[in-house]
Amino acid sequence: MTTADPTLDDIEAIARKTLAALPAPFVAGAAEVHLAVVDWPPQDVLDELDIDDPLDLTGLYDGIPLTRKSVLDQPVQPDTIWLFREPILDELAERGNVTLEELVAHVTLHELAHHFGWSDDDIAMIDRWWE
Template sequence: MHSTDHFAPTLAEIEALALAAREALPGQFAGPARAVVLRVEDFAPDDLLIEMGIEDAFDLTGLYEGIPMTEKSVSDPGGPDLIWLFRRPILDEWAARGDVTLGDLVAHVYVHELAHHFGWSDDDIAMIDRWWE
């Protein structure tokens, strides 16, 4: 192996970046965020893409599945909320941008999906994720 060899980050490495972003959240959010299951896959499943009307799997970097905390009630069915991150579309966007670190992009996608869980407004997201500064 040569020092010039490069390998794309693995699913586990993308997950580690998202978990680091979760731990960096302000305390009032970090705890509840741990209750949301994180799954990292190369791409969204075909049936999900079809259901969402997305033709190109590279167009979906992440997805929140669940009921936002602001809408939950005791009568809602059990089961954990879930955030999906899709490695290949994230890597594609990262390469195309060329102006952000992979860690920053993963954190941005993760926080955006987590915002759906918390029922955050755009202003709430901006306080946590300074992406646009």
């Protein structure tokens, strides 16, 4: 990468590298999830989540967690991990103590954990990112 801001493709490449490096038990579940990288979260998503500042949402899992899926579920859209470039870059600048690769990997894995049915509290027990 150059000194210019990372592109959507740069962030996607980091996320895909993160997913490719998963331990074997998680590879199949991760392969079922679509990855989407866009600049900003959509306003309807922010409204639904009651988030006023779009910089507060770096990623989102949109789908039915594996722990709640049923063979009776008819998929309307693929389960998706959304990464939001501008909020990620804002958090990167605010933190100053992590690399882009570390931050994108963290957001990607956090959202993938929701796909596996983990709550934010479950994730926080093993990923103490804020420390």
